[in-house]
Amino acid sequence: MGGLGGHRGHHHGHRGGRVGRFLEHGDLRFVVLALLSEQPRHGYELIKELEDRTGGAYRPSPGVIYPTLALLEDEGFIRPVTGEAGRKLYEATDEGRAALDANRAGVDAVFGRMAEAAEGADSTRPRIGRAMKNLGMALAQRLSRRPITPEExxxxxxxxDDTAVAIEKT
Structure with missing residues:
Protein backbone atom coordinates (compact mmCIF):
# COMPACT_ATOMS: atom_id res chain seq x y z
CA MET A 1 0.00 0.00 0.00
CA GLY A 2 1.42 3.39 -0.91
CA GLY A 3 1.67 6.24 1.52
CA LEU A 4 -0.87 9.01 1.70
CA GLY A 5 1.31 11.12 -0.53
CA GLY A 6 1.45 8.37 -3.16
CA HIS A 7 5.05 7.39 -2.36
CA ARG A 8 6.41 4.09 -1.11
CA GLY A 9 8.85 3.91 1.78
CA HIS A 10 9.18 3.24 5.46
CA HIS A 11 9.60 5.18 8.67
CA HIS A 12 11.67 3.78 11.46
CA GLY A 13 10.95 4.37 15.13
CA HIS A 14 13.63 5.74 17.38
CA ARG A 15 14.04 2.28 18.89
CA GLY A 16 15.20 1.04 15.50
CA GLY A 17 12.07 -1.05 14.90
CA ARG A 18 10.15 -0.91 11.63
CA VAL A 19 7.09 1.28 11.87
CA GLY A 20 6.07 0.65 8.27
CA ARG A 21 3.09 -1.35 9.46
CA PHE A 22 1.66 1.97 10.71
CA LEU A 23 3.26 4.57 8.47
CA GLU A 24 4.69 4.73 5.01
CA HIS A 25 6.53 7.66 3.47
CA GLY A 26 4.40 10.78 3.77
CA ASP A 27 1.84 9.31 6.18
CA LEU A 28 3.16 11.00 9.33
CA ARG A 29 2.43 14.51 8.12
CA PHE A 30 -1.23 13.70 7.50
CA VAL A 31 -1.53 11.81 10.79
CA VAL A 32 -0.07 14.84 12.61
CA LEU A 33 -2.40 17.09 10.63
CA ALA A 34 -5.36 14.92 11.70
CA LEU A 35 -4.34 15.18 15.36
CA LEU A 36 -4.00 18.96 15.05
CA SER A 37 -7.41 19.18 13.41
CA GLU A 38 -8.88 17.52 16.53
CA GLN A 39 -7.36 20.17 18.81
CA PRO A 40 -4.32 22.45 18.98
CA ARG A 41 -1.29 20.63 20.39
CA HIS A 42 2.43 21.15 20.89
CA GLY A 43 5.14 18.74 19.79
CA TYR A 44 5.38 16.79 23.03
CA GLU A 45 1.61 16.23 23.08
CA LEU A 46 1.80 14.83 19.54
CA ILE A 47 4.58 12.44 20.54
CA LYS A 48 2.60 11.26 23.56
CA GLU A 49 -0.64 10.90 21.58
CA LEU A 50 1.03 8.76 18.91
CA GLU A 51 2.63 6.59 21.58
CA ASP A 52 -0.73 6.19 23.32
CA ARG A 53 -2.58 5.37 20.10
CA THR A 54 -0.12 2.57 19.33
CA GLY A 55 -0.03 1.14 22.84
CA GLY A 56 3.60 2.19 23.10
CA ALA A 57 4.66 0.45 19.88
CA TYR A 58 5.65 3.75 18.24
CA ARG A 59 6.98 6.90 19.85
CA PRO A 60 8.31 9.36 17.31
CA SER A 61 11.33 11.33 18.38
CA PRO A 62 11.37 15.13 18.57
CA GLY A 63 13.77 14.92 15.60
CA VAL A 64 10.89 13.50 13.55
CA ILE A 65 7.95 15.51 14.94
CA TYR A 66 9.41 19.02 14.83
CA PRO A 67 10.60 18.86 11.19
CA THR A 68 7.15 17.47 10.30
CA LEU A 69 5.53 20.44 12.04
CA ALA A 70 7.86 22.81 10.15
CA LEU A 71 6.95 21.16 6.84
CA LEU A 72 3.22 21.38 7.57
CA GLU A 73 3.63 25.04 8.51
CA ASP A 74 5.62 25.74 5.31
CA GLU A 75 2.82 24.08 3.31
CA GLY A 76 0.27 26.34 5.01
CA PHE A 77 -1.54 23.34 6.55
CA ILE A 78 -0.93 24.40 10.18
CA ARG A 79 -0.14 27.61 12.03
CA PRO A 80 1.36 28.27 15.45
CA VAL A 81 -0.79 29.71 18.22
CA THR A 82 0.35 30.79 21.65
CA GLY A 83 -0.74 28.40 24.37
CA GLU A 84 -0.44 28.27 28.12
CA ALA A 85 2.81 29.60 29.56
CA GLY A 86 3.85 30.80 26.11
CA ARG A 87 4.26 27.27 24.72
CA LYS A 88 3.83 27.13 20.96
CA LEU A 89 0.77 25.14 19.99
CA TYR A 90 -0.13 24.30 16.42
CA GLU A 91 -3.57 24.18 14.86
CA ALA A 92 -4.82 23.09 11.45
CA THR A 93 -5.67 25.79 8.92
CA ASP A 94 -8.61 25.64 6.51
CA GLU A 95 -6.17 24.63 3.77
CA GLY A 96 -4.84 21.89 6.04
CA ARG A 97 -8.34 20.60 6.77
CA ALA A 98 -9.07 20.46 3.03
CA ALA A 99 -5.85 18.48 2.41
CA LEU A 100 -6.77 16.18 5.28
CA ASP A 101 -10.24 15.60 3.84
CA ALA A 102 -8.64 14.64 0.51
CA ASN A 103 -6.49 12.06 2.32
CA ARG A 104 -9.05 10.95 4.95
CA ALA A 105 -9.25 7.30 3.82
CA GLY A 106 -5.49 6.85 4.17
CA VAL A 107 -5.40 8.58 7.56
CA ASP A 108 -8.28 6.44 8.84
CA ALA A 109 -6.42 3.32 7.68
CA VAL A 110 -3.28 4.39 9.58
CA PHE A 111 -5.32 5.09 12.72
CA GLY A 112 -6.96 1.68 12.32
CA ARG A 113 -3.55 -0.04 12.23
CA MET A 114 -2.49 1.95 15.28
CA ALA A 115 -5.62 0.91 17.18
CA GLU A 116 -5.01 -2.75 16.31
CA ALA A 117 -1.45 -2.49 17.61
CA ALA A 118 -2.65 -0.81 20.80
CA GLU A 119 -5.18 -3.59 21.44
CA GLY A 120 -2.49 -6.25 21.23
CA ALA A 121 0.22 -4.31 23.03
CA ASP A 122 1.43 -4.77 26.54
CA SER A 123 1.54 -1.08 27.37
CA THR A 124 2.99 -1.56 30.86
CA ARG A 125 6.65 -0.90 30.08
CA PRO A 126 6.15 2.08 27.76
CA ARG A 127 3.78 3.70 30.26
CA ILE A 128 6.22 3.22 33.13
CA GLY A 129 9.10 4.43 30.97
CA ARG A 130 7.15 7.55 30.04
CA ALA A 131 6.35 8.21 33.71
CA MET A 132 10.03 7.88 34.60
CA LYS A 133 10.98 10.29 31.80
CA ASN A 134 8.34 12.73 33.06
CA LEU A 135 9.88 12.56 36.53
CA GLY A 136 13.34 13.16 35.08
CA MET A 137 12.10 16.15 33.06
CA ALA A 138 10.29 17.59 36.09
CA LEU A 139 13.46 17.30 38.16
CA ALA A 140 15.62 18.85 35.42
CA GLN A 141 13.19 21.74 34.98
CA ARG A 142 13.03 22.36 38.73
CA LEU A 143 16.79 22.27 39.10
CA SER A 144 17.26 24.72 36.22
CA ARG A 145 14.78 27.35 37.46
CA ARG A 146 16.69 28.82 40.36
CA PRO A 147 19.10 27.69 43.04
CA ILE A 148 17.59 24.93 45.14
CA THR A 149 17.78 25.07 48.92
CA PRO A 150 18.93 22.14 51.05
CA GLU A 151 15.37 21.90 52.44
CA GLU A 152 13.90 21.62 48.95
CA ASP A 161 12.26 7.60 48.38
CA ASP A 162 8.63 7.36 49.56
CA THR A 163 7.54 6.53 46.02
CA ALA A 164 10.20 3.83 45.73
CA VAL A 165 9.01 2.23 48.98
CA ALA A 166 5.37 2.37 47.83
CA ILE A 167 6.29 0.71 44.51
CA GLU A 168 8.18 -2.07 46.28
CA LYS A 169 5.10 -2.79 48.39
CA THR A 170 2.73 -3.13 45.40
Whole structure:
Protein backbone atom coordinates (compact mmCIF):
# COMPACT_ATOMS: atom_id res chain seq x y z
CA MET A 1 0.00 0.00 0.00
CA GLY A 2 1.42 3.39 -0.91
CA GLY A 3 1.67 6.24 1.52
CA LEU A 4 -0.87 9.01 1.70
CA GLY A 5 1.31 11.12 -0.53
CA GLY A 6 1.45 8.37 -3.16
CA HIS A 7 5.05 7.39 -2.36
CA ARG A 8 6.41 4.09 -1.11
CA GLY A 9 8.85 3.91 1.78
CA HIS A 10 9.18 3.24 5.46
CA HIS A 11 9.60 5.18 8.67
CA HIS A 12 11.67 3.78 11.46
CA GLY A 13 10.95 4.37 15.13
CA HIS A 14 13.63 5.74 17.38
CA ARG A 15 14.04 2.28 18.89
CA GLY A 16 15.20 1.04 15.50
CA GLY A 17 12.07 -1.05 14.90
CA ARG A 18 10.15 -0.91 11.63
CA VAL A 19 7.09 1.28 11.87
CA GLY A 20 6.07 0.65 8.27
CA ARG A 21 3.09 -1.35 9.46
CA PHE A 22 1.66 1.97 10.71
CA LEU A 23 3.26 4.57 8.47
CA GLU A 24 4.69 4.73 5.01
CA HIS A 25 6.53 7.66 3.47
CA GLY A 26 4.40 10.78 3.77
CA ASP A 27 1.84 9.31 6.18
CA LEU A 28 3.16 11.00 9.33
CA ARG A 29 2.43 14.51 8.12
CA PHE A 30 -1.23 13.70 7.50
CA VAL A 31 -1.53 11.81 10.79
CA VAL A 32 -0.07 14.84 12.61
CA LEU A 33 -2.40 17.09 10.63
CA ALA A 34 -5.36 14.92 11.70
CA LEU A 35 -4.34 15.18 15.36
CA LEU A 36 -4.00 18.96 15.05
CA SER A 37 -7.41 19.18 13.41
CA GLU A 38 -8.88 17.52 16.53
CA GLN A 39 -7.36 20.17 18.81
CA PRO A 40 -4.32 22.45 18.98
CA ARG A 41 -1.29 20.63 20.39
CA HIS A 42 2.43 21.15 20.89
CA GLY A 43 5.14 18.74 19.79
CA TYR A 44 5.38 16.79 23.03
CA GLU A 45 1.61 16.23 23.08
CA LEU A 46 1.80 14.83 19.54
CA ILE A 47 4.58 12.44 20.54
CA LYS A 48 2.60 11.26 23.56
CA GLU A 49 -0.64 10.90 21.58
CA LEU A 50 1.03 8.76 18.91
CA GLU A 51 2.63 6.59 21.58
CA ASP A 52 -0.73 6.19 23.32
CA ARG A 53 -2.58 5.37 20.10
CA THR A 54 -0.12 2.57 19.33
CA GLY A 55 -0.03 1.14 22.84
CA GLY A 56 3.60 2.19 23.10
CA ALA A 57 4.66 0.45 19.88
CA TYR A 58 5.65 3.75 18.24
CA ARG A 59 6.98 6.90 19.85
CA PRO A 60 8.31 9.36 17.31
CA SER A 61 11.33 11.33 18.38
CA PRO A 62 11.37 15.13 18.57
CA GLY A 63 13.77 14.92 15.60
CA VAL A 64 10.89 13.50 13.55
CA ILE A 65 7.95 15.51 14.94
CA TYR A 66 9.41 19.02 14.83
CA PRO A 67 10.60 18.86 11.19
CA THR A 68 7.15 17.47 10.30
CA LEU A 69 5.53 20.44 12.04
CA ALA A 70 7.86 22.81 10.15
CA LEU A 71 6.95 21.16 6.84
CA LEU A 72 3.22 21.38 7.57
CA GLU A 73 3.63 25.04 8.51
CA ASP A 74 5.62 25.74 5.31
CA GLU A 75 2.82 24.08 3.31
CA GLY A 76 0.27 26.34 5.01
CA PHE A 77 -1.54 23.34 6.55
CA ILE A 78 -0.93 24.40 10.18
CA ARG A 79 -0.14 27.61 12.03
CA PRO A 80 1.36 28.27 15.45
CA VAL A 81 -0.79 29.71 18.22
CA THR A 82 0.35 30.79 21.65
CA GLY A 83 -0.74 28.40 24.37
CA GLU A 84 -0.44 28.27 28.12
CA ALA A 85 2.81 29.60 29.56
CA GLY A 86 3.85 30.80 26.11
CA ARG A 87 4.26 27.27 24.72
CA LYS A 88 3.83 27.13 20.96
CA LEU A 89 0.77 25.14 19.99
CA TYR A 90 -0.13 24.30 16.42
CA GLU A 91 -3.57 24.18 14.86
CA ALA A 92 -4.82 23.09 11.45
CA THR A 93 -5.67 25.79 8.92
CA ASP A 94 -8.61 25.64 6.51
CA GLU A 95 -6.17 24.63 3.77
CA GLY A 96 -4.84 21.89 6.04
CA ARG A 97 -8.34 20.60 6.77
CA ALA A 98 -9.07 20.46 3.03
CA ALA A 99 -5.85 18.48 2.41
CA LEU A 100 -6.77 16.18 5.28
CA ASP A 101 -10.24 15.60 3.84
CA ALA A 102 -8.64 14.64 0.51
CA ASN A 103 -6.49 12.06 2.32
CA ARG A 104 -9.05 10.95 4.95
CA ALA A 105 -9.25 7.30 3.82
CA GLY A 106 -5.49 6.85 4.17
CA VAL A 107 -5.40 8.58 7.56
CA ASP A 108 -8.28 6.44 8.84
CA ALA A 109 -6.42 3.32 7.68
CA VAL A 110 -3.28 4.39 9.58
CA PHE A 111 -5.32 5.09 12.72
CA GLY A 112 -6.96 1.68 12.32
CA ARG A 113 -3.55 -0.04 12.23
CA MET A 114 -2.49 1.95 15.28
CA ALA A 115 -5.62 0.91 17.18
CA GLU A 116 -5.01 -2.75 16.31
CA ALA A 117 -1.45 -2.49 17.61
CA ALA A 118 -2.65 -0.81 20.80
CA GLU A 119 -5.18 -3.59 21.44
CA GLY A 120 -2.49 -6.25 21.23
CA ALA A 121 0.22 -4.31 23.03
CA ASP A 122 1.43 -4.77 26.54
CA SER A 123 1.54 -1.08 27.37
CA THR A 124 2.99 -1.56 30.86
CA ARG A 125 6.65 -0.90 30.08
CA PRO A 126 6.15 2.08 27.76
CA ARG A 127 3.78 3.70 30.26
CA ILE A 128 6.22 3.22 33.13
CA GLY A 129 9.10 4.43 30.97
CA ARG A 130 7.15 7.55 30.04
CA ALA A 131 6.35 8.21 33.71
CA MET A 132 10.03 7.88 34.60
CA LYS A 133 10.98 10.29 31.80
CA ASN A 134 8.34 12.73 33.06
CA LEU A 135 9.88 12.56 36.53
CA GLY A 136 13.34 13.16 35.08
CA MET A 137 12.10 16.15 33.06
CA ALA A 138 10.29 17.59 36.09
CA LEU A 139 13.46 17.30 38.16
CA ALA A 140 15.62 18.85 35.42
CA GLN A 141 13.19 21.74 34.98
CA ARG A 142 13.03 22.36 38.73
CA LEU A 143 16.79 22.27 39.10
CA SER A 144 17.26 24.72 36.22
CA ARG A 145 14.78 27.35 37.46
CA ARG A 146 16.69 28.82 40.36
CA PRO A 147 19.10 27.69 43.04
CA ILE A 148 17.59 24.93 45.14
CA THR A 149 17.78 25.07 48.92
CA PRO A 150 18.93 22.14 51.05
CA GLU A 151 15.37 21.90 52.44
CA GLU A 152 13.90 21.62 48.95
CA UNK A 153 16.43 18.92 48.06
CA UNK A 154 15.47 17.02 51.23
CA UNK A 155 11.74 17.22 50.28
CA UNK A 156 12.38 16.03 46.73
CA UNK A 157 14.59 13.17 47.89
CA UNK A 158 11.98 12.16 50.48
CA UNK A 159 9.22 12.14 47.82
CA UNK A 160 11.30 9.95 45.53
CA ASP A 161 12.26 7.60 48.38
CA ASP A 162 8.63 7.36 49.56
CA THR A 163 7.54 6.53 46.02
CA ALA A 164 10.20 3.83 45.73
CA VAL A 165 9.01 2.23 48.98
CA ALA A 166 5.37 2.37 47.83
CA ILE A 167 6.29 0.71 44.51
CA GLU A 168 8.18 -2.07 46.28
CA LYS A 169 5.10 -2.79 48.39
CA THR A 170 2.73 -3.13 45.40
Missing amino acids: IDRIVAMI
